[in-house]
Amino acid sequence: MATINKNKNIKTANTKAATANTQTAKANVQSATTATKTATKTAAAISAQMSLMDQIQQVEFTIYELILYLDTHPEDTFAIEQYNMSVNEHNALRAQYVKQYGPLMQGDPVNANTWTWGLSDFPWDY
Amino acid sequence: MWIYEKKLEYPVRVDKRNPELAKIIMTQYGGPDGELAASLRYLNQRYTMPDNKTKALLTDIGTEELAHLEIVATLIYKLSKNADLEELRAANLIGHYTEHGKALYYADAVGIPFPIECLTAKDDPIADLQDDMAAEQRARATYNHLMNLTDDKGVYDTLAFLRQREINHFQRFGEALQQVQESYACKKVIVQGASITSNVAVAGTTTPNVQGVSTSSNVAGTSTAANVQGTSTASNIAGASKTPNVSGTYKK
Missing domain, CATH: 1.20.58 (Methane Monooxygenase Hydroxylase; Chain G, domain 1)
Structure with a gap:
C-alpha cells in the first residue's frame, strides 16, 4: 500500500514536472526568435x-x-x-x-x- | 525506410473555395488511376524486378508519387476547408459529409472507395513496366480532364505540374522497359551461343540508343525494335524530352 502511494506521489510529481516543462516550453516559444510561430x-x-x-x-x-x-x-x-x-x-x-x-x-x-x-x-x- | 519532410514538392495555391472541384480532384487521391494507386503499384512491383536499376527507378518514382498524393490531398483540403453544408450539398458532397465529415477519404470522383484490384503485379518486368507506362498515361489523361474542368488559376498550375510529371515518368518507364528487353535479348543470344549476334546484342545493351538490337526477343512476344519505336513515338506525342527537363518544367 505504501509502495502504491509512493508511486502515486511519483506520478503526481511527474505530472507537475510535465506541466512545468510545458510552461517552460511555452515561454521558450514566446522568446525563441527562431521559432516558426514568431x-x-x-x-x-x-x-x-x-x-x-x-x-x-x-x-x-x-x-x-x-x-x-x-x-x-x-x-x-x-x-x-x-x-x-x-x-x-x-x-x-x-x-x-x-x-x-x-x-x-x-x-x-x-x-x-x-x-x-x-x-x-x-x-x-x- | 522513409522519412517525412514537412514541405510539399510543389507549392499549392487555391484561389477560391470550390468543393465541387475538390470532389472531382478526389479521383487523383483515391481513384484507380490516382497517385495512391501509382505509388502503391510501383513500390509493390519493385521487389521482383530483374535488376537494381529498375528497382531504383520504381522506388524513386513510387516515392515521388507519395509526394504527389500529399499535393493532391492539400488541393482537396484547401478547396473544401471552409465550405458550409449548403455548398457541400450543391457540390453533391453530402454523402461524403455523412460518412466522413470533411475528412479526406480514398475514393474516386463519384465516391467509389479505392479499388485494391487496380494494383497489378505479375512478377514479369515486361508486363509490369508496360502496365506502369499505361498507368502514367491514364493519370495524365485524368489530369487533362481536370484541367479542362477548372478555371482556378492556382489549382490549374498545380495540376499542370502533376500532369507533366506523369509524362516524365512515362518516359523513364519506357527507357527501363527498353533496357530490360535488351538485356533479355542479350541473354537469349548468349545462351544460344551465336557469337556474332551476341556481340551486337552486347553493344546494344551498353548503348541504350542503339535501335534494332535484336529482333529475336520473344520474351515480350513482339520484336524489340518495334517496341523501341512504339515507345519513342508515344513519348513524342506526349511531349516528353529524353533529357531531364530541369529548367523548363518548374514554373510558378
Whole structure:
C-alpha cells in the first residue's frame, strides 16, 4: 500500500514536472526568435520564408528530375556533375531554412529551446 | 525506410473555395488511376524486378508519387476547408459529409472507395513496366480532364505540374522497359551461343540508343525494335524530352 502511494506521489510529481516543462516550453516559444510561430507573424516574414522554400523546391525539383534520368542513364557523367552541384546548392539552402525556421524532417538540428517540429504549420495549413 | 519532410514538392495555391472541384480532384487521391494507386503499384512491383536499376527507378518514382498524393490531398483540403453544408450539398458532397465529415477519404470522383484490384503485379518486368507506362498515361489523361474542368488559376498550375510529371515518368518507364528487353535479348543470344549476334546484342545493351538490337526477343512476344519505336513515338506525342527537363518544367 505504501509502495502504491509512493508511486502515486511519483506520478503526481511527474505530472507537475510535465506541466512545468510545458510552461517552460511555452515561454521558450514566446522568446525563441527562431521559432516558426514568431517568424510567421508579419507578412514580410511569411514572404521571406516562402521565398526561401520556393528556392529549395526549385533546386529539389532539379535533383528529383536528375535522379530519375540517372536511374536509366547511369553513365551520363554530365548529369552526375549537375546532380552533385544541385545537391550542394540544396544542402546550403536547406541548412539556412532549418536554422531560421526549424526542422523540416527527422534528423534536422533544432536551433531553439523548444521542440519546434510540432509547433510549425503543416504544409496543407499554410 | 522513409522519412517525412514537412514541405510539399510543389507549392499549392487555391484561389477560391470550390468543393465541387475538390470532389472531382478526389479521383487523383483515391481513384484507380490516382497517385495512391501509382505509388502503391510501383513500390509493390519493385521487389521482383530483374535488376537494381529498375528497382531504383520504381522506388524513386513510387516515392515521388507519395509526394504527389500529399499535393493532391492539400488541393482537396484547401478547396473544401471552409465550405458550409449548403455548398457541400450543391457540390453533391453530402454523402461524403455523412460518412466522413470533411475528412479526406480514398475514393474516386463519384465516391467509389479505392479499388485494391487496380494494383497489378505479375512478377514479369515486361508486363509490369508496360502496365506502369499505361498507368502514367491514364493519370495524365485524368489530369487533362481536370484541367479542362477548372478555371482556378492556382489549382490549374498545380495540376499542370502533376500532369507533366506523369509524362516524365512515362518516359523513364519506357527507357527501363527498353533496357530490360535488351538485356533479355542479350541473354537469349548468349545462351544460344551465336557469337556474332551476341556481340551486337552486347553493344546494344551498353548503348541504350542503339535501335534494332535484336529482333529475336520473344520474351515480350513482339520484336524489340518495334517496341523501341512504339515507345519513342508515344513519348513524342506526349511531349516528353529524353533529357531531364530541369529548367523548363518548374514554373510558378
